[in-house]
Amino acid sequence: DGGITQSPKYLFRKEGQNVTLSCEQNLNHDAMYWYRQDPGQGLRLIYYSQIVNDFQKGDIAEGYSVSREKKESFPLTVTSAQKNPTAFYLCASSIGRGHDTEAFFGQGTRLTVV
């Protein structure tokens, strides 16, 4: 079954802790993205990666970190420096080449700080 998978679906974090969200795809896509979704805020770009071992900051990268050691995987770490981490996080991937490219989304991870 091809697609993009995020885990876990729900995640609880204590204040001051780092937490890592998983994103895996078997679509052979070069590009992967992390978005944060808050009510009324749309989808805001955190980080994106066009190729293995390379990634760029998005509009709201502060307090987050990523790695792209494998083409299939793009984990997101929410660090203790992120002051308001409670949100719905969406990972996406696309072919990454050319001028028009459909992004496929994972089912999301809902992170709650307790």
Place this chain on the structure above:
Amino acid sequence: GENVEQHPSTLSVQEGDSAVIKCTYSDSASNYFPWYKQELGKRPQLIIDIRSNVGEKKDQRIAVTLNKTAKHFSLHITETQPEDSAVYFCAGFKGSGYALNFGKGTSLLVTP
């Protein structure tokens, strides 16, 4: 990055009526404009897209129009049905090396 503005933020129509959602973008280098639908609790999914060399595209009850000069594009849904109720996002894209920039979304409610 690219700034994509989307209006309205909420839209309520009666079943059978048409719905129109409008977006504007700031970067003239943007050349691909997809629309995503996100049902409650689910992931966003592409419903239609348009490229900058095309002015209009239609797929059954949905259509998208693009005005490059004015830098705006619109989603049109005709003969709306209750299952069209969802949040719709527009986006702009400049090409390889960039990411999709999304609008803030429109919550569409279709009442029977």
